[in-house]
């Protein structure tokens with residue numbers, strides 16, 4: 001586990017080309033804005049293996065860029081059991097992703113494995129809806145939810161530093 005005053009966060013979705021790279025980009029930007037980036041390790045991955053090495057979906061990259069986030073350099077990877085040794089927070093975008101992660105979770109894991117939207121104050125949704133087969137408005141909704149949950153998560157983590 002990381003040293004004191006250091007927190008590692010892994011965002012997980014299905015393909016690692018839409019939701020979780022967006023979460024990685026948004027949360028990284030927010031942590032940087034608050035001067036907390038140096039005390040964090042932030043990453044994302046997918047439960048599936050179809051998009052290993054791929055850039056984010058162009059619709060996700062465009063929607064993120066509209067709000068000033070550059071996720072174009074991120075590349076897809078698949079979750080690995082070693083992630084449970086490296087991340088304090090492992091946050092799933094939806095309940096299907098969470099089920100996959102719970103099946104991989106080693107008994108000794110003492111970090112926080114849960115749903116990302118637990119940290120979003122202003123939504124009744126449990127899941128970040130998968131935008132892959134939707135239109136552009138699906139990607140806008142993803143950004144709204146992810147920005148809200150990122151703010152809540154950073155507040156939680158920063159509270160632990162004070």
Ligand code: 4NP
Nearest residue numbers: 013014015016017018019132
């Ligand atoms: P993501 O979206 O899980 O948010 O990255 C998807 C990307 C690809 C696929 C499904 C969801 N796919 O079936 O290839």
